[in-house]
Amino acid sequence: MRSAHRFFRPRGVTVPDRPSRRAALKALAVVGVAPTVAEAAWLHPLVPRQPGDTRWRPRFFTEAELAAAEVVAELIIPETDTPGARAALAHQYIDWRLSEAAPDSRVPVLVREGLAWLDRESQGAFVERSSAEQTALLTRLAADPPTEPEQAVDFFREFRRLTISGYYRSEVGMQEEIGYAGKQYLTEFEGCTHEHHLDWTPPRRDV
Template sequence: MNRREAIKKTAFLMGGTLSAAAISGVLSGCQPTPQGIDWEPLFLTREQGETVAAIADRIIPRTDTPGARDVGVPEFIDLMLKDNYDPDDQQRFRSELTNFEASVMEKHKKPFAALTPEEQDAILTQLDQEAYETTHRDGYRAKTDKPLFTMIKELTLLGFFTSEAGATEVLQYDPVPGQYNGCVPLAEVGKTWAT
């Protein structure tokens, strides 16, 4: 297995970790984040970077811990798209993102990043449901290209939980774990471990 395959498989495994109920619970404690981006995209256009940043920030918003934007997830997504996606997937991502931006602009008369958090959440909830229905047909996972929202969600989760803040402030982290205890009740250790 090469590095790209490992990253794709990790992103796939992490992509199913948030349910609609979990997202709803997290979003209820969100704090607003400033609009715009303060970095120069390498793969995306500036407008696309703002859209991706706004989406990532609604997936993992700032609460009592940093949000996706705070730990550099939008920059991570841009870099992953540039360096790790093949040309066909890059083109499909750009095309779907352009279509998404045009659809939002047509319906709301302003870009996604300028919408209220409630409007953004409504759009993303619908996209999440559509993505699920596209990839899970007749009780099994369909072999199809991942929808745009699924790609962004996977990259957001991967970028956040591999960041220092995600690994140390959200997950349990022990840089040198010491002894190995293979069967420990979760109640004794608390939350999921990053290492």
């Protein structure tokens, strides 16, 4: 189980340095990334492709934006003892979500302009900066209280939410990080096995 990363920790949620899976899931619930029925069905390797097409292609991002999105997502959820956002293809999930956004949603523009802001602040391509420089820039956006322009901070918060959402909807996040094994067929159900419950009988009620 990964330790809490400073970019991964939802604002206003206290997460221990070595959180349990239960604590991590509780934190995710606070930021509203528990999957809906429709979204939970979205597993990255199962995304439909055109017949004969073996290469995934972005539907929203340009190639340069996709490269930046991949780096930012991995900095938010880096590889530790379990795979990070890159291995979970969180950047592909984000591309899909943005391509499916409602026409009046401000999120696609917010993300696109936010990635451009990272390049401007980097005085060049963000992806070409060192890992330390990239981390320092995102640390500025994660500051509480905020120290950077409101739109840039909003971009980072939204991108972090999308990254966490995509990670825990992926096979990597669900199976390797959370340990979800899918629906299991039980040949029998033993019920509660707590010792102090074994001899329990319901109280009698006078009619």
